[in-house]
Amino acid sequence: MTEASATASIEVGVDPATAFKVFTEDIDLWWVRGPINFFDAARATAMQIEPGVGGRILEVYSPPDDVLELGKITDWEPGALFAYRSSVDDTETRIDFEAIDEGCRVTVVQSLLPGGEKAFYFWRNVIHWIPEWLERRHDVPREADRLAIALYYEDPPAAARWLHNAFGLEPWNGSDPSWIELQVGSRSIMLFKLTEKRVAQLDHAVWVYVDDLDAHFAHSQENGAKILSEIHQHGYRSYDAEDLEGHHWTFTQARPAMP
Structure with a gap:
């Protein structure tokens, strides 16, 4: 039976505006190029989030005009939250950015839509790449070895x-x-x-x-x-x-x- 939702949370030592920028604009920097971290790893060259409501979350292939749309953004409030409806399964995802004493807490909630049957709950496995990249961004390789x-x-x-x-x-x-x-x-x-x-x-x-x-x-x-x-x-x-x-x-x- 498919879970109704999956939640994951991380804390980073930057303010919410910076955390939002890192999550969205810099996704191609912190996304690990592992063999099972893409829907089509053989052709994937980048991850991309287009800003604003209606923007797309993309897995980019070679040639660069070939993409897989992972979702479309439904809410976009820089420094606070963004949400999107998945194009590859029956889920919707909300990402909140909350100020805390040490910086920012980022919380991802991925939920199965009413009547939905298919869910790829991947965010709980990858969200922690963000603080690891912030701490070790000069050492973490963007590409896994062959x-x-x-x-x-x-x-x-x-x-x-x-x-x-x-x-x-x-x-x-x-x-x-x-x-x-x-x-x-x-x-x-x-x-x-x-x-x-x-x-x-x-x-x-x-x-x-x-x-x-x-x-x-x-x-x-x-x-x-x-x-x-x-x-x-x-x-x-x-x-x-x-x-x-x-x-x-x-x-x-x-x-x-x-x-």
């Missing part, structure tokens, strides 16, 4: 906390139990929930980003790789293969801006 690691655990949130506490790995998204992304320099380690389909000997996989996924898929087939799943799309385009000793590999279409 090599990422996927690890599978029975309890991904507990594993993420342990990896952070023990090894100092930094989070790139929130504590959604379905997946958690950790940062290692410009590389990401993605933690997924272990399912019955994966046995203990196959509790990890390697992700590699390639320029031409279709050509890579054909080459793998021609050279004897066991294809576990053909090319499919879920935000990112990818396929899964098994090497000569049974290790699992995921190959994913690189975005145009990836170094």
Whole structure:
């Protein structure tokens, strides 16, 4: 059953006007370029919010005139709030900017519309990128590296906390139990929930980003790789293969801006 709403809140050490500007005008600076942080990660080059009522929230592709409209703004009060109606699911989202002693509290409430059935509650996973970017904006890479690691655990949130506490790995998204992304320099380690389909000997996989996924898929087939799943799309385009000793590999279409 889809949740009726999802709420997330952060505190930043700037005034509401600055926080509003950072959230809206600077979204392309603080939005992390992870492999599952876009609806179509293979083509995404930027995130953009057009100011004012009627403005659009966009995922920008290459060529630059190709976009995915994520929503249309319904309320726009700089330094106070903005709201939008989603174009990709059945939700509406309100973002409030409240002055506090230490700066500003930013609260996002994403709600399922009456009669709605589909909801992508992603803000609770990404809103914390804003204070992290403000604190470390000179060090945080805008693009993830082409090599990422996927690890599978029975309890991904507990594993993420342990990896952070023990090894100092930094989070790139929130504590959604379905997946958690950790940062290692410009590389990401993605933690997924272990399912019955994966046995203990196959509790990890390697992700590699390639320029031409279709050509890579054909080459793998021609050279004897066991294809576990053909090319499919879920935000990112990818396929899964098994090497000569049974290790699992995921190959994913690189975005145009990836170094």
